[in-house]
Amino acid sequence: MYQNLTKDEILSKLRDPDSSDLFAEADRVRKQYCGDEVHLRAIIEFSNYCKRDCLYCGLRKSNGKLTRYRMTVDEIFCAARNAQSLGYQTIVLQSGEDDGFSTDELCGLVRKIKKELDLAITLSVGEKTYEEYRAMKEAGADRYLLKIETTNPELFKKLKPDSDLEKRSQCLENLKNLGFQVGSGVMVGLPGQTLEDLTDDICFFRESDFDMIGIGPFIPHPETPLNQAKKGELNLVLKVVALTRLATLNAHLPATTAIGTIDPAGRQKALMCGANIMMPNATPKQYRRFYEIYPNKICITENPNDCNSCIQNMLRSLGRKLGAGYGHSLKRSMVKKG
Ligand code: SAM
Ligand code: SF4
Ligand code: FES
Numbered sequence: 177m178y179q180n181l182t183k184d185e186i187l188s189k190l191r192d193p194d195s196s197d198l199f200a201e202a203d204r205v206r207k208q209y210c211g212d213e214v215h216l217r218a219i220i221e222f223s224n225y226c227k228r229d230c231l232y233c234g235l236r237k238s239n240g241k242l243t244r245y246r247m248t249v250d251e252i253f254c255a256a257r258n259a260q261s262l263g264y265q266t267i268v269l270q271s272g273e274d275d276g277f278s279t280d281e282l283c284g285l286v287r288k289i290k291k292e293l294d295l296a297i298t299l300s301v302g303e304k305t306y307e308e309y310r311a312m313k314e315a316g317a318d319r320y321l322l323k324i325e326t327t328n329p330e331l332f333k334k335l336k337p338d339s340d341l342e343k344r345s346q347c348l349e350n351l352k353n354l355g356f357q358v359g360s361g362v363m364v365g366l367p368g369q370t371l372e373d374l375t376d377d378i379c380f381f382r383e384s385d386f387d388m389i390g391i392g393p394f395i396p397h398p399e400t401p402l403n404q405a406k407k408g409e410l411n412l413v414l415k416v417v418a419l420t421r422l423a424t425l426n427a428h429l430p431a432t433t434a435i436g437t438i439d440p441a442g443r444q445k446a447l448m449c450g451a452n453i454m455m456p457n458a459t460p461k462q463y464r465r466f467y468e469i470y471p472n473k474i475c476i477t478e479n480p481n482d483c484n485s486c487i488q489n490m491l492r493s494l495g496r497k498l499g500a501g502y503g504h505s506l507k508r509s510m511v512k513k514g
Contacts, residue, residue, distance in 0.1 A: 179382070179425060183375055186419055190371045195415050202418035202450035209426040210452045214496045215503025216487065217298060217430070218259040218458035218480070219268040221467040222247040226272025228302070231335045232366065234397040234468045235272045241399050243466050246276055249285050251460070255480075259458040260293045262484045265502045268321065268455065270300040277301075279308045283315035290316035296502040298359065303339060306350045313354045318504070320351045321359035323390060326366055327380045328373045335366060348384070357505045359428075361390030364416050365408020369394075374416055382423040387505035388453065389427050391417050392434030395470035410439045414449050421450030426506040428453045436474045447494055453503070454490075456483040 181189075189198055223246040226235045234242065247255070252269065259267050267289070271277065286297055299312055300321035309320070322344070326332050329341040336344075351358045362377045381389050393408025413435055421429060430453040431446035439445065443454065459467065461479040475483050491498060 179423060181419070181422065183379060186378055186423075187371055187375045189419060190374060190412070190415055195411060195418070198415060198418050198422075199449035202421040203448055205421055205425060206429075206450050206452055210428075210506060212495070212497050213452070213499040213503075214447065214491055215266070215428065215453050215499035216264055217266040217268050217453060217455045217503070218262070218264040219270055219455045220247075220252060220255045220259070221270050221457075221459045221463065222252045222255075223271035223274040223277055224463075224467050225274040225276055227275055228273050228336070228338050231337070231401050232363065232394060232397070234399060234470060236400060239397075239399045242468065245463050245466050246274065247460075247463065249281060252285060253288060255458055255460055256289050256293055256295060258480055260295055262458070262480060264295070264456075264458065264484075266296040266298060266319075267458065268298040268300055270321070271302075273302040279304070279311050283311050286312065286315040286317050296504065298357075300359075303344065303347050306354075309347075309350055309354055309356070313356060317356065318502075319357040319359060319387070321361075321388070321390070322347055322351065323359075323361040323363075324348065324377075324380065326362055326369060326373060327376045328369065331366065331368050331373065334368070348386075357387040359388035359390060360384065360386045361388075361392070362416075363392060363394040363408065363434075364413045365394045365406065367394075367402055367405040374412075378416065378419050378423050381420050381427070385507060386424075386427055387507055388430070389420055389424065390430050390432055391420060392432035393438050395434060395437060395472075397468070397470050407438060410435070410442060410445070413438075413442075414445055417446050417451055418449040428503070428506065430455050433457070433474060434470065437470065437472055444490060444494060447496065454487055456480075456487050458483070 298319035431443035431451040435442035
């Protein structure tokens with residue numbers, strides 16, 4: 177049984193230059209456990225201010241070259257309403273760790289969107305206290321996205337100096353205990369990351385039973401200390417997606433924007449080796465180019481309508497169906513909660 181792959185077996189699959197059988201098996205498991213539906217989560221990147229200094233990220237506070245923006249609550253609400261009018265049933269509200277946006281404001285916005293637009297809401301605003309997460313859950317947020325980034329504690333500390341692996345794991349634990357559907361994930365190809373580290377990441381996903389797992393390549397940003405590093409390789413990223421599918425069976429796995437950035441057909445390839453989610457950009461066009469986590473991000477010159485039709489065409493060409501409903505977690509505990 178693939179779900180019981182040993183560490184050595186996972187490692188040898190990561191080393192194997194021929195991944196065709198692995199990809200075919202991951203596609204089969206995806207079809208069996210998740211079906212052909214692809215659920216869409218419209219992402220609204222509402223602020224690029226960040227108080228942290230992650231070495232990999234273009235939004236880090238030390239990047240003085242970035243033009244900063246913070247959308248107003250009204251602008252975010254309008255972007256959410258526009259996403260709803262395009263047919264999306266989930267929005268992801270993501271930002272840097274921006275203290276200029278208080279938890280109260282964020283909670284007020286969540287309440288208003290839930291009441292007036294009836295969308296499923298994912299928040300992705302970084303490491304917060306238990307109380308802050310609780311307030312967000314009570315306001316009506318359904319899900320939370322917080323990538324573990326890497327499970328290697330030394331690498332984590334080096335790349336994210338103002339946090340540590342334990343703290344990040346505790347945040348994920350808190351989110352789970354509060355009843356959020358929890359998304360996590362890693363970057364593949366981080367400088368210093370080994371195939372053994374990626375094996376540990378996949379085992380971590382299997383143990384943690386996350387509702388969603390986002391896997392994408394690390395892409396070096398010129399205005400960061402990692403500007404000379406190599407980007408993550410497409411085939412390795414796809415192998416991590418495929419092995420995560422085999423290890424977790426029914427976790428939601430997005431074909432990430434970062435995969436689409438390193439290869440024009442990257443997202444399609446991911447959808448064919450285990451992925452079942454897409455995250456179309458619903459950020460108003462005028463802000464998109466400033467949410468520059470990494471360079472050459474796709475969809476910078478498009479508007480939300482363009483991305484919507486692009487993704488519909490993509491799914492049609494792959495013979496996949498648009499997901500109906502909110503696309504909640506497929507994990508049994510969540511299904512029971514409705
Ligand atoms: N600030 C929040 C956080 O860090 O969790 C949410 C926003 S952050 C920009 C979202 C994700 O971007 C991170 O979890 C990280 O995996 C990804 N990211 C940042 N820099 C990246 C890079 N250079 N290449 C690929 N992904 C990157
Ligand atoms: Fe800030 Fe998130 Fe970027 Fe780190 S990854 S610098 S916390 S936006
Ligand atoms: Fe944005 Fe294709 S998804 S243009």
